[in-house]
Amino acid sequence: MDVRSQVAMVFHLDKCIGCHTCSIACKNVWTDRKGAEYMWWNNVETKPGTGYPTRWEDQQQYKGGWERDGKLIKLRAVDKVRGAVTVFHNPALPTIDDYYEPFTYTYEELFTAAEGADQPVAKPISMITGKPMNIEAGPNWDDDLGGSPVYAANDPNLEALTPEERQQMFDVEKLVFFYVPRICNHCANPSCVASCPSGALYKRGEDGIVLLNQERCRAWRFCVSACPYKKTYFNWSTGKSEKCILCYPRLESGQAPACFHSCVGRIRYLGILLYDADKILDAVNVPDSELVDAQRRMILDPFDPEVIAAAKERGIGDDVISAAQRSPVYKFVMEWKLALPLHAEHRTLPMLFYVPPMLPVQAKVGDYGYDTSVEGFLGSIDQARLPLKYMAKLFGAGNEAPVRYALRKQLAVRHHRRALQACDITPEQAQALLTEADCDVEQADAIHRLTAIAAFEDRFVIPPMHREEAIELLDEDTLAAKGSTGIGFREGPARGP
Amino acid sequence: MLNLMLYGVLPYLAIGSFFCVSVVRYLKMPFTFSSLSTQFLESKQLFWGSVPFHIGILTLFAGHLVGFMFPRAVMAWNGMPVRLLILETTAMIAAFLALVGLTALIVRRAGSARLRANTTVMDVLVYVTLLMAIGTGLWVALAMRWGSAWYTHTLVPYLWSVFKLNPDVQLMVDMKLPAQLHVISAFLLIGVFSFTRLVHAFVAPLPYLWRPPQQVIWNRARRQPQAHD
Numbered sequence: 001m002d003v004r005s006q007v008a009m010v011f012h013l014d015k016c017i018g019c020h021t022c023s024i025a026c027k028n029v030w031t032d033r034k035g036a037e038y039m040w041w042n043n044v045e046t047k048p049g050t051g052y053p054t055r056w057e058d059q060q061q062y063k064g065g066w067e068r069d070g071k072l073i074k075l076r077a078v079d080k081v082r083g084a085v086t087v088f089h090n091p092a093l094p095t096i097d098d099y100y101e102p103f104t105y106t107y108e109e110l111f112t113a114a115e116g117a118d119q120p121v122a123k124p125i126s127m128i129t130g131k132p133m134n135i136e137a138g139p140n141w142d143d144d145l146g147g148s149p150v151y152a153a154n155d156p157n158l159e160a161l162t163p164e165e166r167q168q169m170f171d172v173e174k175l176v177f178f179y180v181p182r183i184c185n186h187c188a189n190p191s192c193v194a195s196c197p198s199g200a201l202y203k204r205g206e207d208g209i210v211l212l213n214q215e216r217c218r219a220w221r222f223c224v225s226a227c228p229y230k231k232t233y234f235n236w237s238t239g240k241s242e243k244c245i246l247c248y249p250r251l252e253s254g255q256a257p258a259c260f261h262s263c264v265g266r267i268r269y270l271g272i273l274l275y276d277a278d279k280i281l282d283a284v285n286v287p288d289s290e291l292v293d294a295q296r297r298m299i300l301d302p303f304d305p306e307v308i309a310a311a312k313e314r315g316i317g318d319d320v321i322s323a324a325q326r327s328p329v330y331k332f333v334m335e336w337k338l339a340l341p342l343h344a345e346h347r348t349l350p351m352l353f354y355v356p357p358m359l360p361v362q363a364k365v366g367d368y369g370y371d372t373s374v375e376g377f378l379g380s381i382d383q384a385r386l387p388l389k390y391m392a393k394l395f396g397a398g399n400e401a402p403v404r405y406a407l408r409k410q411l412a413v414r415h416h417r418r419a420l421q422a423c424d425i426t427p428e429q430a431q432a433l434l435t436e437a438d439c440d441v442e443q444a445d446a447i448h449r450l451t452a453i454a455a456f457e458d459r460f461v462i463p464p465m466h467r468e469e470a471i472e473l474l475d476e477d478t479l480a481a482k483g484s485t486g487i488g489f490r491e492g493p494a495r496g497p
Numbered sequence: 498m499l500n501l502m503l504y505g506v507l508p509y510l511a512i513g514s515f516f517c518v519s520v521v522r523y524l525k526m527p528f529t530f531s532s533l534s535t536q537f538l539e540s541k542q543l544f545w546g547s548v549p550f551h552i553g554i555l556t557l558f559a560g561h562l563v564g565f566m567f568p569r570a571v572m573a574w575n576g577m578p579v580r581l582l583i584l585e586t587t588a589m590i591a592a593f594l595a596l597v598g599l600t601a602l603i604v605r606r607a608g609s610a611r612l613r614a615n616t617t618v619m620d621v622l623v624y625v626t627l628l629m630a631i632g633t634g635l636w637v638a639l640a641m642r643w644g645s646a647w648y649t650h651t652l653v654p655y656l657w658s659v660f661k662l663n664p665d666v667q668l669m670v671d672m673k674l675p676a677q678l679h680v681i682s683a684f685l686l687i688g689v690f691s692f693t694r695l696v697h698a699f700v701a702p703l704p705y706l707w708r709p710p711q712q713v714i715w716n717r718a719r720r721q722p723q724a725h726d
């Protein structure tokens with residue numbers, strides 16, 4: 001058993017209101033720079049929709065992730081032989097037009113324009129060329145366009161559905177959409193790392209954060225195509241790739257990452273998962289339908305004395321183990337089985353899990369709205385407005401079972417609360433639903449508490465990262481570093497000669 | 498005097514900067530080592546420039562290197578006319594690929610507003626020096642048959658004399674104009690190499706061939722499990 005600790009995450013989609021506060025928090029802290037204007041390390045997209053970059057889920061085009069290859073797995077984007085040619089021109093690389101051309105406006109003209117008969121206007125100009133441009137796309141351009149023939153109808157996940165099912169989804173009375181906020185998943189089997197020829201990408205051993213060393217990146221740009229989530233970005237100005245750093249400077253000082261901290265819907269949870277690195281291959285080399293379960297088998301129980309002993313043997317500290325025991329992520333993913341990985345079929349073992357949203361799933365029974373009676377309520381998931389097949393394509397690697405389980409349990413918990421608060425159904429009825437959904441009252445209350453009323457320190461359980469030891473770790477002389485400009489990267493981020 | 502400058506001093510300046518500047522730059526300014534790819538801004542035309550150019554230039558580089566390191570082997574190989582022709586044709590195709598590719602790259606950059614906005618003086622310098630080196634090289638190949646034969650007899654001894662710190666300037670003075678220009682432009686290219694994006698050739702990712710796919714880096718030395726006995 002090779003125990004590793006990982007800072008893992010849960011996004012509770014039923015709570016996301018699509019406000020983009022998270023994206024702005026990230027943008028202001030990290031990507032408000034030349035060459036990075038188009039980057040949204042955190043983005044929020046509307047589903048069904050084409051997403052950002054456009055149709056990023058279409059791996060025929062972008063070749064992200066891994067595929068099975070006998071006893072092993074191999075990258076779709078690059079192998080050592082083909083890479084020798086594709087390094088000169090990478091056919092699977094998205095270009096700026098797959099995101100959008102960044103723009104600003106000539107605001108000064110509002111003040112400096114010569115006096116005249118007309119009101120001066122601020123014209124849009126490209127942030128690449130500085131020239132006037134026509135804006136054809138921008139950040140979250142498909143926001144809220146649930147039924148749009150341009151965006152929703154081109155969602156790559158719709159291929160799981162029959163033409164009739166698709167048609168039904170776009171009936172005006174049934175139109176529906178939900179939000180998926182996305183950041184780097186800090187995967188346990190990251191394809192970005194495996195694809196980087198210069199070894200610039202790496203996973204931090206202590207907390208599993210996946211980072212990209214700016215001093216070693218040489219712009220071979222394989223990571224951009226290899227990440228199936230398109231969460232490494234190419235900075236066209238500096239000629240280096242960049243990605244989400246999970247705000248590690250904040251984590252190291254005990255703060256939640258900016259997007260987590262600012263989340264208005266309080267949909268985000270962060271905590272430690274312990275996993276067995278020896279089981280990584282077993283967790284990915286299984287058929288698609290078994291991937292969700294296989295990934296769960298890789299994750300270890302932090303209360304198991306054997307696991308604790310093995311973790312200590314690997315130098316994992318008591319404070320980390322205790323954080324793993326209090327981890328909200330462990331509860332959502334392992335104890336309650338409510339949270340699922342996004343597109344597990346790419347076999348990167350994402351360490352960000354999603355609680356699938358219940359609202360757009362809820363059935364439209366009859367012509368006059370929802371059936372809110374209790375009988376057959378759980379079954380309504382199967383006649384949902386968003387077909388379960390569609391949700392399974394996103395969160396179950398095509399397998400409906402884990403998604404159905406998570407949705408049924410959420411509905412049952414809702415009924416349990418309804419019996420307690422609205423009192424229009426009896427506790428017995430609620431109890432029956434709970435039992436049917438593999439849940440009991442104690443668990444239902446715990447789910448309710450962590451979902452609805454969790455405080456900051458329940459949602460973010462961050463073990464101390466012992467920042468005070470950071471300088472010593474870098475083998476720098478603490479006294480010499482005193483009063484200097486700090487440690488680490490000291491070059492300006494300008495394009496090289 | 499001019500000859501001494503061109504064939505006795507320039508080579509040392511060029512080779513000195515080639516090695517010293519790139520080492521200093523690698524150690525002090527690692528962030529500036531990059532191929533500065535522009536595929537993200539323009540992808541379609543790049544294919545017709547970058548791929549032929551690189552295949553051509555890398556073949557030419559390998560050819561020049563082999564001729565320089567093993568002149569005797571090349572002479573022996575050229576002993577038979579068929580083999581001479583094979584070598585010359587390969588070299589010709591490579592030069593052609595490099596020139597066409599480079600031209601495509603220059604046309605591409607000049608034709609795109611996005612790329613023009615992202616072009617530095619150094620990019621232009623790279624194009625000019627490469628164009629001179631490849632152009633004069635082609636002139637040599639066309640005007641002075643057969644390059645692979647006389648290169649090993651006449652030019653390689655001069656190059657070796659440079660490396661032996663005793664440059665035989667007269668060898669170069671006696672040479673025809675195209676060859677002289679090719680040597681000068683080659684040393685100019687070598688001279689500017691380490692100041693430009695061309696340093697990406699130094700960090701070509703060969704270690705990827707034997708590296709394990711995943712990389713995990715630990716801050717603290719990781720504790721290995723104790724053997725239980």
Ligand code: HEM
Nearest residue numbers: 087088219220532533534535536547554602623695698701
């Ligand atoms: C040794 C292996 C080499 C590799 C792997 C390599 C790779 C690359 C890559 C990835 C690019 C960026 C292409 C893009 O815009 O996306 C590039 C550009 C370039 N390389 Fe290389 N290269 C190598 C050797 C060389 C050599 C030996 C030379 C010339 C002496 C060279 C000259 C150039 C030039 C001039 C460009 C700029 C093209 C442009 O933007 O117009 N490369 N190279």
Ligand code: SF4
Nearest residue numbers: 184185187190192227
């Ligand atoms: S999502 Fe996974 S594969 Fe993509 S950049 Fe993050 S760690 Fe790498």
Ligand code: SF4
Nearest residue numbers: 016019020022263265
């Ligand atoms: S801040 Fe929270 S609620 Fe708002 S869009 Fe982001 S994840 Fe959703």
